[in-house]
Amino acid sequence: MSIEYYMSVAKDKLGQKRYIHSVNVKNQALKLAEIYGCDKNKTEVAGLLHDISKDDNLEIQLQTIKNGGIILNNVEKNNPNLFHAIAGSAFVQTELGITDIDIINAIRYHTTARANMSLLEKIIYLADLTSDDRDYSDVNHLRKIVKNDLDLGMHYSLVYIIPDLVKRNLMLHHDTVSAYNEFCLDFVEDYNNG
C-alpha cells in the first residue's frame, strides 16, 4: 500500500491534532532515516502509523489488542498509556494487512522502548520525542543529540522518562528497564575506565 493510502487512514482515524503529530513524526523519522541509512518506506509508514490507535477509546484499544491475539502482562494492564502502542501494532496487522515485523515492532515499542532495538525502532521512538510539535524544555538539546548519536539519544530520553514515571507513581515496564540497562552500560564502562 502507498503512503497516500496510509495518510488517508490516519486522517480518518485520528483527531486533527494527533494527525498533525503523526505527520510530524513521519517527517522527523525520515530525517533520521536519511542520516542513519534506514529504509525510507518502512520509516514513513511506521512514523505515520505509530499512534494510529491512540484516539480510540480504551475499550476499543483493548478489543484491538485482543483481536490481535496479544495478552497483556500485569504492568501493561495497569498502565492504559501503554495500550495504544500495543493496539496500534495489532491494528496495522489485522486491519491494514501490514506484515513487516520491523514496522510492527517499531509501533509496539514506541512507548516502552526495549533492549536490542532495531535501527527503525530507535528512529521511531526518538522521532516521537523530537517531532516539530514537541515543546518541552530541553527538546532542542535532544534534537541535536539524535542527529549525532541515536544510542546517546535513547539513553538521554530514558534518564529523563524513568524518574518522571516513578514520580507519577506509574509502574516501570520491564522493557523500559531493559532498554535503560542496555544503553546505560556504555556509560558505566566509560565511568569505570575513566
Ligand SMILES: [Fe+2]
Ligand atoms: Fe504514542
Ligand SMILES: [Fe+2]
Ligand atoms: Fe506519538
